[in-house]
Amino acid sequence: MGINERKERERAEMRELILKAALELFIEKGFENVSIRNIADRIEYSPTTIYLYFKDKQELLHQIHDHGFSMLSGYFVALAAEPNPFERLRLMGLSYIKFATENQELYELMFVQQNADEYLAQMGEDWDQGGDAFGILKHNVEECMRAGQLPLNNVEVYSFYIWSSLHGMIMLNFRQRCISVLSEEFKKTMLIAGFELFFNNLRLITKP
Amino acid sequence: MGINERKERERAEMRELILKAALELFIEKGFENVSIRNIADRIEYSPTTIYLYFKDKQELLHQIHDHGFSMLSGYFVALAAEPNPFERLRLMGLSYIKFATENQELYELMFVQQNADEYLAQMGEDWDQGGDAFGILKHNVEECMRAGQLPLNNVEVYSFYIWSSLHGMIMLNFRQRCISVLSEEFKKTMLIAGFELFFNNLRLITKP
DNA sequence: TTTGTTTACTTAACACTGTTAACTACATTT
DNA sequence: AAATGTAGTTAACAGTGTTAAGTAAACAAA
Incomplete structure (x- = not known):
């Protein structure tokens, strides 16, 4: 039953995708000048999706x-x-x-x-x-x-x-x-x- | 005709009033955490009044x-x-x-x-x-x-x-x-x- | 003293922000 | 095939800096 493993993997990949975009944008424009919507736009997801993977904008900062x-x-x-x-x-x-x-x-x-x-x-x-x-x-x-x-x-x-x-x-x-x-x-x-x-x-x- | 002098004085006083409130609030909460509306509230004026005396929030920062x-x-x-x-x-x-x-x-x-x-x-x-x-x-x-x-x-x-x-x-x-x-x-x-x-x-x- | 004009200020609005609640559509389980 | 869970969405709230349009009072001119 590798189905849970796959889901877990997909979840990890999604987290990584968000983090990568966030890091790029933070480095480009600085933390304060990047909005959740900016990050969402870059990965082509809705802004609220990010909140399914990270508690808030702070948590993105902590990871980075x-x-x-x-x-x-x-x-x-x-x-x-x-x-x-x-x-x-x-x-x-x-x-x-x-x-x-x-x-x-x-x-x-x-x-x-x-x-x-x-x-x-x-x-x-x-x-x-x-x-x-x-x-x-x-x-x-x-x-x-x-x-x-x-x-x-x-x-x-x-x-x-x-x-x-x-x-x-x-x-x-x-x-x-x-x-x-x-x-x-x-x-x-x-x-x-x-x-x-x-x-x-x-x-x-x-x-x- | 000291009327212009008075107006100039009043204008300077108003600037001072805004700056004083801004300084207090910036020191209390930090620049990013103070809004123009916060400053306006403290001096009991409308937010837009501040823009009659300062170009933008940056100019307040520069003065301080x-x-x-x-x-x-x-x-x-x-x-x-x-x-x-x-x-x-x-x-x-x-x-x-x-x-x-x-x-x-x-x-x-x-x-x-x-x-x-x-x-x-x-x-x-x-x-x-x-x-x-x-x-x-x-x-x-x-x-x-x-x-x-x-x-x-x-x-x-x-x-x-x-x-x-x-x-x-x-x-x-x-x-x-x-x-x-x-x-x-x-x-x-x-x-x-x-x-x-x-x-x-x-x-x-x-x-x- | 009654006009007209300038000035000080306000209200309403725009486009944005972080974040949450309610909803849809699909994947999985029964 | 029906029921359940869930990944992702739209819509909304309360806030932000800032500007355009409107109001009411103070002044200048008649």
Whole structure:
């Protein structure tokens, strides 16, 4: 009696179809600027059909949110090959910036979109996609400290500090709150310049 | 014939009344969650009246945006009294964090809200509120470098780097993307802990 | 003081939004 | 073949930003 299996499969396919369209549209126009009707139009179904597969617009966001964290992890897998902890940390930073700039809208969905908050609060311990990525960072920081490549310090604070710096640069770069404030030439290179300054400073701290 | 003057005054008062209500509501509920009708209700006028004083909802945002930058400057005035450049820079950082946490919604309006971008682009050179604040930062950084309290380096890059770090910590603190990721006790102190680590590191870099 | 005109404001409407209730038409079970 | 379940639909509700048309009061001119 494979009939239930087939139905389940069809249901999963439909969910995937909706999610794919939603992701495309969110990335094209941003979460707020995409309506359920837009998504329905793209997949050629009635708007209400979407509500048979997802509780509401928020749930679509959450799914894509999680998808984003999986993608981010994908950017990190190649790093394991690098044996030097500090260099690995540096490459991790570069990968993070690469992910953010290559997937700007998705990055915003993951780290800026407010609506995700309550969902994460509700998920609580069960939400590990983000924990995974942050776990890798903490692990690298810890190894750096053990190898004498970072000063011995609270690993969590240090990881947060590194993450913040990159996130801040990325966000200030996205929102160009610097049109008249920064020199034209700097606007393009600011992310990399800031990143390099940051990591050189990290190096300086430990090399006395 | 002071009749035109009176009318002008009344018009300015009405603008102020609308702006005040809009600011209150934006801070209470966030920009996206406030409708023109909400604002109109609060001041007991019809929704369309607001359009006689402001082009659209965006223009309300822009006004409040500028208001926010004025407020931020206000947080910085007391700093001039501090003679030591590095200590002044540190206090400036603390003031920035204070402003952000005391005026969370306003801070988001200023540095996160996307819609502000095109307005700033259009304003271009004429928008100096932000330039003022960033100018003070650059000035302080430059003085630190001259006093040997920061390594000689590109002032703009260094200022951007400092600003980014604080902005990143503030934003990661606002969006608690760390519920399951950070230890409970750290969540409350993360901003200050991160800030202190950051400035201690800045000190370490220059003290060889 | 009685006209005409400008101005401040309102009502009604348009095209959109997320979401729900009621309905249809088909697939599955009996 | 009849009964049941269900995937998908249409219609609707209450809300959104925004505009066009209308009203009533304040002013200027006669």
